[in-house]
Amino acid sequence: MQPKPPRPTGVTVLAVLAILAAIGLLFFGSALIGLGLLLGTLTASVDITNAITTAGYPGLASLGVGTISALIIVLGAVFLIVGILYLAVGVGFLGGKRWAWNLGIVVSAIGIVLNVIQMIGGNYSGVLSLIISLLIIYYLMRPHVKVFFGKGTPMALRSTMPGTGSSTP
Numbered sequence: 001m002q003p004k005p006p007r008p009t010g011v012t013v014l015a016v017l018a019i020l021a022a023i024g025l026l027f028f029g030s031a032l033i034g035l036g037l038l039l040g041t042l043t044a045s046v047d048i049t050n051a052i053t054t055a056g057y058p059g060l061a062s063l064g065v066g067t068i069s070a071l072i073i074v075l076g077a078v079f080l081i082v083g084i085l086y087l088a089v090g091v092g093f094l095g096g097k098r099w100a101w102n103l104g105i106v107v108s109a110i111g112i113v114l115n116v117i118q119m120i121g122g123n124y125s126g127v128l129s130l131i132i133s134l135l136i137i138y139y140l141m142r143p144h145v146k147v148f149f150g151k152g153t154p155m156a157l158r159s160t161m162p163g164t165g166s167s168t169p
Helices: 009-041 048-054 065-095 098-120 124-140 143-148
Strands: none
Touching (some): 009 065, 009 143, 065 098, 098 124, 124 143
16 A cells, blocks of 8 residues: 655645635634524513614514524524534544545535525625635645545556666666
């Protein structure tokens, strides 16, 4: 069995960025869950519905504070799940795990789908994120990266390849 090739620098960069994103997502998800729980407990003591209406969101106020609280908690849980996925990708990338390559492709593909949906809806702020997700998939498909994750076959050395112009016999 051949030794594992060294980790490409791009994989290290992607791993660090994924871990940093995971930290942010986990913090934001926890904050949203805390806000949702706080909002749910304040329902009886403060007239939040009038405050939401006064702030210019009468449609949102018509949902009711309990529903708004539940939606915020669900959104926080989604951020936590995505944060956990990013953390797994980052740790797996650092270790060169086969499953991390698959998860990296899946997470990037989900990002592409979400960005395309945003653009169809008229929100073009995700164009940069779309381009980054496409570049990540392109990079993960590169032969030397696939070899690092155990997904490809190592390329033979140029000096041992016949017809390469090498002076090595």
